[in-house]
Amino acid sequence: MNPSVIYALMAAILFGASTPFAKLLVGEVSPILLAGLLYLGSGIGLSLTRLIRDLGWKPSGLMPPEWPWLIGGIVFGGVLAPVLLLIGLTVTSGSIASLLLNLEAVLTALIAWIVFRENADRRVVLGMVAIVAGGIVLSWPSGEVSSSNWLGPMAIASACFCWAIDNNLTRKVSAADALFIAAGKGLIAGTVNCGLALSLDATAPSTVILLKTLTLGLVGYGISLTLFVLALRGLGTARTGAYFSTAPFIGAAVALVLLNEATSPAFWLASGLMGLGVLLHLAEHHLHEHTHSELEHSHRHVHDVHHQHSHEVDWDSGKPHAHFHLHTEISHKHPHYPDIHHRHDHR
Template identity: 65%
Template sequence: MNTSVIYALTAAALFGASTPLAKLLGAEIPPVMLAGLLYLGSGVGLLMVRCIRDRGWKASGLQASEWPWLMGAIVFGGVLGPVALMAGLSLTSGATASLMLNLEPVLTALLAWVVFKENADRRIVLGMLAIIVGGVVLSWPSGQASNGSQSWLGPLAVAFACLCWAVDNNLTRKVSASDALYIAGAKGLFAGLVNCTIAWGMGAGSVRLEVLSPTLLIGFLGYGVSLVLFVLALRGLGAARTGAYFSTAPFLGAAISIMVLGESVSLLFWLAAAFMLLGVWLHLTEQHEHSHRHVAQEHTHRHTHDEHHRHEHAEGVAPGEPHSHTHQHLPIQHSHPHFPDIHHRHRH
């Protein structure tokens, strides 16, 4: 299995697990404050890990042209998306919101294919549809309809949140070659501070330490480590495929709820599992190969020497070991199986 696929599925598992784990804590935290604390746990934790890794603070390594993409991703994914979702949840039922959230992978793929010209063949589209159908089945209400408001404003706000996260996914793809710890940490820290500020403005009080600590830990793992893996998956798979794998998070979260919380298993769960497994299988068995041309390019990311990395090194750099530095790619034309990763974003 491709390493990037493992990154994407592990990211989905961690994010999916964050919901039942938060439920297991039984924490009584207002929704906006909860979102802020989860993001803060992500941002602070990742930036601390980065400082330990680099033995102190190190510059981001982002090029000047990449900063607008990252700031756009932070605004759309860390601020507008969560606020729109909280507004939508206050105006619509939980069941309706759950169904609407399945729009995110669809919108992510549409933006990737239409706006950013990412490649998608029939197998990828069918796999995406199967995973989305599985998500709809999983979130389909099995009991009486909720008494929540049926105003069109609620679903519209949830749909806007999905659009914000779809924009976030595609903008993050533009900077995915850079340090994943810095990208995920910056997004988490900024989003956490903004959402906590909004929560305090709405009258949220203090949070008890015995609730705060595990909440920050869940945020670090379910939002932070998950986002780092998501960025690494974007680097190797592109936005559409990563979004498809990540959309299995509700199923993985439900599976963890069954194992950890002992919740009952319904027929809808197994039907959703079948659709999602079919979608993942269609993606895993994709074979995309054709003659393609690489244009001259200069960027920085962790790599080893392969057919795309044949450059000279300064003294003291071991070319056979994984390493990171600014390097150039000369134009080359060849044919081999590939994904729309950071080296294969060509037109078809």
Template identity: 65%
Template sequence: MAPTKSIQFALAAAALFGASTPLAKALLGQVSPWLLAGLLYLGSGIGLIFIRVIRDRGWTKSGMALHEWPWFLGAILFGGLLGPLALMFGLSHTTGSVASLLLNLEAVLTAVLAWVYFREHADYRIVLGMVAIVAGGVLLSWEAGVGQTTSWVGPVAVAAACLCWAIDNNLTRRVSASDAIFIASIKGLVAGSVNTVLALAIGASMPEPATVATAMLVGLLGYGLSLILFVLALRGLGTSRTGAYFSTAPFIGAAISISLLGEQPSLFFWIAAVVMGIGVWLHLTESHVHDHTHEPLAHHHRHVHDEHHQHEHGADDGGEAHAHWHVHQPISHKHPHFPDIHHRHQH
């Protein structure tokens, strides 16, 4: 997959998720935070399973290897259960525009975890971009803490959601070669069912059918389709770079909050937006090229026969995009690349 297409996937995922934040904020007056988190993911799970069954003309296997399931279950726990709950709680204690910009912290935490724990390469532009985004987040949180329109509880809860999703992003990277719709649909179905049942068990009331349908539609687009595109981007860009492109989402959410919800941002908000914007720009303009060697690798994913896929098919020429188990032979070369599923070498 060409990096350009992977970047487009990441930006499209950011646009969908960014739009979902202020829309979820608007629904909080009619739905409890916990139940809303459940309905968002339930809409994602049910809708994507329906789409997958139509695409495959029935239920098909995931193609996920046995050793990948622990990573996937961990991603569901942090990204599908804990993350949405923390975000909905945070949205109930802060404005949609502030929460939208604070979601930039997800990219920072994603990159830090990828760099420190998963040994993904990050150069000086990625690090400087992280510093700028964190500085913007600190500005927003400090403003809230000195008594503007929110308390510090909301920003802290949004930051906790970002940490959960950062863990989720790094765990999902380990299974990103599998069917993206399967990953997104199962995560949505499990997370949505658990959150919805627990919310109803502690006394939450189910809203009007129209509100339920709206929440589920927002979840299908902002969580489900967005996650599919995010997984596709992970394959071609790696975790920290995908997180960097995805960090454009909060600016989309903030713009919608200001224009549709009538929020009046303060001077601190605009300063934070500029600082965070600089951080995002540093991430987006990063380039990486050097001599590198591919070790032998065997895996299963959708591909075409490019410079990294030169295996034989026998009678099948493999000219079109296709998926099957294949083996990569060692190769050394130099070209611009990202830490995708074929470039996870040491530096």
């Protein structure tokens, strides 16, 4: 199995599993402050991890033209989306909100396919449809749904749109250090949301609840986002978004054990649809003659068919390493995904 697929599924598992645990904290911390602390735990934990890994501060690997993409992703996905979601949740029922959140995967794929011209063959599209259908079945209201005005659903749909933009913008910088990207998002988004919550007179949680929240944020948001960035690097936006959209199913499965919730026919139908979608994606085989334009960037790599450059000092070319390197133009044919080296157009 492609390692990037594993990254995407692990990101979904961690994020999906964090949702039931977050539900246990909702009664202890106000929603806005809870969102801020989860992001802050992610940013602080990943920043410390990066400093320990690198034995100090090291450059991010971002090129100057890439910074606007990262900043845009943080603004849309880390700041605007959570606020819009919380606004929507105040006037929208939980069942409708859960249903609307499935829009993120659809909007992510549509932006990737239409705006950024990412390739999608029939199998990938069918896999996306199956996964999203599973999410809809899983969150479909089983009883009478309370009415809500247009503001709530529009706010939640807007949050999904912001996250979809974030996913596509983050893909543009996914070759850089994934820890730096995820840590930066967590620190900025967490600071903004915590500041907003405190300005609204939110009550600070106890030390025990604070530590639990920060830890949950590190695992469910930080490590998950780091894996998501690695998946973007190797799979592209639409495919990563499709795998990640299995998170609601994973969250529901964890809730069965953690919260002792009962299963339903809808749960098993959703499981089958999502499983079918993942299998369709795993069975993808994309092969054609393509040309790589000249490209210079930095990321962790080995000297494979796409990395045939020399070093000024002796280096074990079989070991992963990171540095700025130049890809000269090359044309060849092999199976590939729309990863950081295969962002060519398809006619």
